[in-house]
Amino acid sequence: MKSLILFLQQVNIEQKLKNAPDSQYQVGILIGSFVPFIVLVGLAYALYYRAKKKEQNLK
Template sequence: MKSLILFLQQVNVEEKLKNAPDSQYQIGVLIGSFIPFLVLVALAYTLYYRAKKKEKNLNN
C-alpha cells in the first residue's frame, strides 16, 4: 500500500512547467505541489500541540 501511494505521488514538476501553456498554469502547478507539504506541516503541528497540552495536563 505504501509503495502505491509513493508511486502516485511522484510528479515531475519540471516537466509540467516546461510544457505549460501559460504562466497561470505554472503558478497552479507550483501551488499544487506545495499543498501536500503544507497539509503535512499543519498536521504535525496539530499533533505536537495536542501532545504538549496533554503532557501539561498530566503534570498538573
C-alpha cells in the first residue's frame, strides 16, 4: 500500500516547469508542490500540540 501511495505522489516538477506556458504557471506549480508538505507539517504540529496539552492536563 505504501509503495502505491509513493508511486501516485511522484510528480516530475522539472518537466512541468520546462513545459510551463508562462511564469505565473511556474509559480503555481511550485506552490502546489509545497502545499501537501505544509499541510502535513501543520497536521503534525496540531497533533503534537493536542497531545502535549492532554499530557499537561493529566498532571
